[in-house]
Every structure is written in structure tokens, then in C-alpha cells.
Amino acid sequence: MTDTRLTLAMSESDRTARLLSGSRVLEGFELAPQQASIERIFEVQMNEAAYDISELSLASYLIARGRGEARLTAIPAFLSRSFRHNAIYVRSDSPWKHPSELKGRRFGFPEYQMTAAVWVRGLFRHEWGIANEEMEWLTFRPERIPVETPATLQEGDIFEALAAGRVDAIMTARRPPAHLFPDSAEGGVLRRLIPDVWDVERAYYGRTGIFPIMHLTSVRAETAERHPELPRRLYELMLEVKRDAAAQMLETIKNTTVNPWLWESAERAMGLMSGDSWPYGVAANRAQIETFIAYLQEDGMLQRPLQVNEVFHPSVLDT
Secondary structure, three states: OOOOEEEEEOOOOOOOHHHHHOOOOOOOOEEEEOOOOHHHHHHHHHHHOOOOEEEEEHHHHHHHHHOOOOOEEEEEEEEEEOOOHHHEEEEOOOOOOOHHHHOOOEEEEOOOOOHHHHHHHHHHHHOOOOOHHHOEEEEOOOOOOOOOOOOEEOOOOHHHHHHOOOOOEEEOOOOOOOOOOOOOOOOOOEEEOOOOHHHHHHHHHHHHOOOOEEEEEEEEHHHHHHOOOHHHHHHHHHHHHHHHHHHHHHOOOOOOOOOOOHHHHHHHHHHHOOOOOOOOOOHHHHHHHHHHHHHHHHOOOOOOOOOHHHHOOHHHOOO
């Protein structure tokens, strides 16, 4: 492998497709995409720092930084963001309609340290008035890096566990299978906990300004040391790719998705979010990263407090 051939591991989206296909190039470097599931990418990068550039869990990266892990650095190109109110599910025959009703219940996550789970526990504490110790936490896969948690690891599938009543509610980044939760979200064994959840999420954003970050972009520190210009140039390229994706989404000559009301949704988001529905950069995201760091501390998963300027490569701190 030549010094300028860099391994790249990312899930495909409109923020990454042009990089993975090679239609957008990083001048002076050859990007070599690697095939793996996002869960596998996270595990390999966190434990082996195997990729020069990779998508990475915000939570796991910060936990490792708090322990003094120095094999990775990061740039503020956030490849996954999602409100997670809509990712909380219960059985359709359950009586609960609001998270505050789940106090003392059995609540399942795929993994305790996953970023989405950290956000949801923060919501329980700060939005819905339930402390960590007032819930029974269950998980359904081993932690990708070792962390002490109050959760009990379960065997089996998280969706089937909910359907069978072995857990009262779950949060899952992945949509439940169609035989339990139809495409219309109606008439299945499972349902979303919160009625009118999309309006609830918009109201949350209106109050807080938070569109929760899930994944950032990691760079192997050794690679950044060999090529000190890389982190900034990579950030600028990824910012251009993201802007191109937004412009393509709004172009009405051709709908690039199978959603007939894509443009209505996109225009509504742009109006609510001041014209940038997916912000990159440190400045635009500093407040919510500080909030997330505080949530990790409340969860007991940070060995020391972190400052935002410690999270990213020095060359991108002015973004």
C-alpha cells in the first residue's frame, strides 16, 4: 500500500456515496473503500484503529478519548444524525403513550454505549423526569468496547423480546421487521410509543436546537501525522459533498427517492433549521456536543471531563 492510498470505511448515504464511488476525489490521495456493516466498522476502528478514515460512533469515540486513547482523531463531518423519539417502541396492546409512563419498566437497547442510547437516557432524565436508576436496562449484544453498565445482557433478538413481552419497551436505531411493524406503521404487533412523534421531534428541536449527532468521521492519528494537511482537506471535501447532496435533494426535475413528498419534507426542514438541515463544523455543533459529553458523564462512561477542542483535529477547530 502506498503512502497516499487510504482505507475508507463508511456506510452509504447521500453524504458518502460520491466518496465511496470515486466520483469525488481527494486530490493527492487514493481512497480505497472497505466493505463492512456499520457495526463492524465501529468495532474494528475502536479496537484496532484499522482504517485511515472511517465513520464512527460519537459515544464510543468520546469514551475512548476520555480514557486517553490517542490512536484516532476526528473531523466534524457528521455522517449520521437522527431524532430518537421515533425509535422507541412498545407492544401495540400496551397502555403507555408517553416515556414518563415507563418509570420502573424493563427498557431494552441493542447496546448500552451506542450513541442513540446515550441520547435517549439523556431525554429520560432531562425531558421526561426519570433517572437512570429508576429504570431496568437490558441490552441485546456485547459492548463494542468494554464499559461498566447497569444493564443486563439478554440472549435473542430485541424485536422478538419486545413482541413476546420479555421487555416493556425498546429503543432501536434499526426499524423493526415488517412482520412486526408494517411499512405503514399501523396494525402491527409493535408500535411507536409516542403518538404524533414527528411533531414532538420538531418541537424538541425548536426548544433545544439539537438535531442529535450519531456518527462523526474518524482519522487514524498516525495517518494525520504523516499527512497533516489531510484532516482539513478531507473536511472541506466532505462539506462540499454534503452541500451537493442537499442541492440534489431539492432539485425537482427528478425525485432521487421513492418518497412522493420528499420536497415538502425537505423544504419544511430547511425552514425550521435556518437553511441548513445537516450542519457540519465545530461552531454550529459545539453546544450539542457539550450536552452529549454531559450525558456521557451522567451515565458514568467518561473517566474524565472532555472539552470540545479535545475531540477534533487542531486543523478543523475553526470550522
